[in-house]
Amino acid sequence: MNQIQTLSASDVVAAADRIRPHVRRTPVLDLEIDGRRVILKLEYLQRSGSFKLRGAVNAMLDSASDDHVVAASGGNHGLAVATAAALLGLPATVYLPETAPEAKARRIEEAGARLVRHGATFAEAASAAQKVATQPGYRFLHPYDDPAVVAGQGTLAAEVVADVPGTDAFAVAAGGGGLTAGTALAAGGRQVAAVEPEGCRSLHDALAAGKPVNSPVDSVASSALGASQIGAVAFGIVAQYGVESVLVSDAEILGARARLWEECRIAVEPAAAAPFAAWLAGRVPGELPCVVLCGANADWTAG
Incomplete structure (x- = not known):
């Protein structure tokens, strides 16, 4: 696909x-x-x-070779990735801008993902996440593209x-x-x-x-x-x-x-x-x- x-x-x-x-x-x-x-x-x-869980689960199952999933999000995609990773037994790291609501950040951590606050905008958080995802075995899971x-x-x-x-x-x-x-x-x-x-x-x-x-x-x-x-x-x-x-x-x-x-x-x-x-x-x-x-x-x- x-x-x-x-x-x-x-x-x-x-x-x-x-x-x-x-x-x-x-x-x-x-x-x-x-x-x-x-x-x-x-x-x-x-x-x-x-x-967002629908897309995150489908993307992870569509590519079974992931060792570590990395995402950037304003909140909902990050929580979906954290939840999907927990369901499928994968580690996940989610980058969130500093402006993201605390309620969403809290739930991401509660779902089991590593949370990183970075930058003032989604674009800044995504840039940092994409750099981390260049490591072998890591995958950047885009929230929509x-x-x-x-x-x-x-x-x-x-x-x-x-x-x-x-x-x-x-x-x-x-x-x-x-x-x-x-x-x-x-x-x-x-x-x-x-x-x-x-x-x-x-x-x-x-x-x-x-x-x-x-x-x-x-x-x-x-x-x-x-x-x-x-x-x-x-x-x-x-x-x-x-x-x-x-x-x-x-x-x-x-x-x-x-x-x-x-x-x-x-x-x-x-x-x-x-x-x-x-x-x-x-x-x-x-x-x-x-x-x-x-x-x-x-x-x-x-x-």
């Missing part, structure tokens, strides 16, 4: 078979809010607290298609693009809305430029959606499948997060509320869309 152009829905099917013993098939919630029906995919109930990771993330959408075949669109949070691209592969032609904060809009800017470009990172959801540039793997897929970028403000994200709590007693991190914010604002297509609640790795009081 090392050629971008060969990545297809069949890779998602293979990933689903591969990761099934290690991940949860998360439930869906069919409900009506403000007179409109919506499907919520409760992926925040996934082991490690986010969808890896075909095996993208295929693993797509298993989430494949479950929705199987469980609620009447779903006609998806709304997912977009950071580096791994979940967006995987969803496009597995959606069976359904429209995919990639929801981004106004201050973290790497996909939006890439679509406007026709290629991945550097974008600012400034949002309440930046610890999870703070990729300064969409991955090349993801961009090739989203451009091919006609994925649309939908922007939401930080105020809309926090409002949607509060609404999820008030309506359903669902407590998610800000990034996971972004697609719901877009749906509340009427910016998600479809008569029966699926809004993916992708993670809950934040302390509620801390944001």
Whole structure:
């Protein structure tokens, strides 16, 4: 699975078979809010607290020669790698920027990985991690720019298609693009809305430029959606499948997060509320869309 152009829905099917013993098939919630029906995919109930476990497990199983896995993350990918490594009996080191939430750092260490704080941004942490991963037997596992990771993330959408075949669109949070691209592969032609904060809009800017470009990172959801540039793997897929970028403000994200709590007693991190914010604002297509609640790795009081 090392050629971008060969990545297809069949890779998602293979990933689903591969990761099934290690991940949860998360439930869906069919409900009506403000007179409109919506499907919520409760992926925040996934082991490690986010969808990222799917891609991490698939990538590790797809390359069984790893002796030591190294990752860089704003938090969720690092926790997924730490959890996956523990499940598969591999040592792992996770580099986190100094700005990453303490709740995520604590959980990474509790999962058994070695944690290294480095730099002020994900890019600085990733640079340090990649240098360490040049050692023999070490592998740098990218959080989104890896075909095996993208295929693993797509298993989430494949479950929705199987469980609620009447779903006609998806709304997912977009950071580096791994979940967006995987969803496009597995959606069976359904429209995919990639929801981004106004201050973290790497996909939006890439679509406007026709290629991945550097974008600012400034949002309440930046610890999870703070990729300064969409991955090349993801961009090739989203451009091919006609994925649309939908922007939401930080105020809309926090409002949607509060609404999820008030309506359903669902407590998610800000990034996971972004697609719901877009749906509340009427910016998600479809008569029966699926809004993916992708993670809950934040302390509620801390944001």
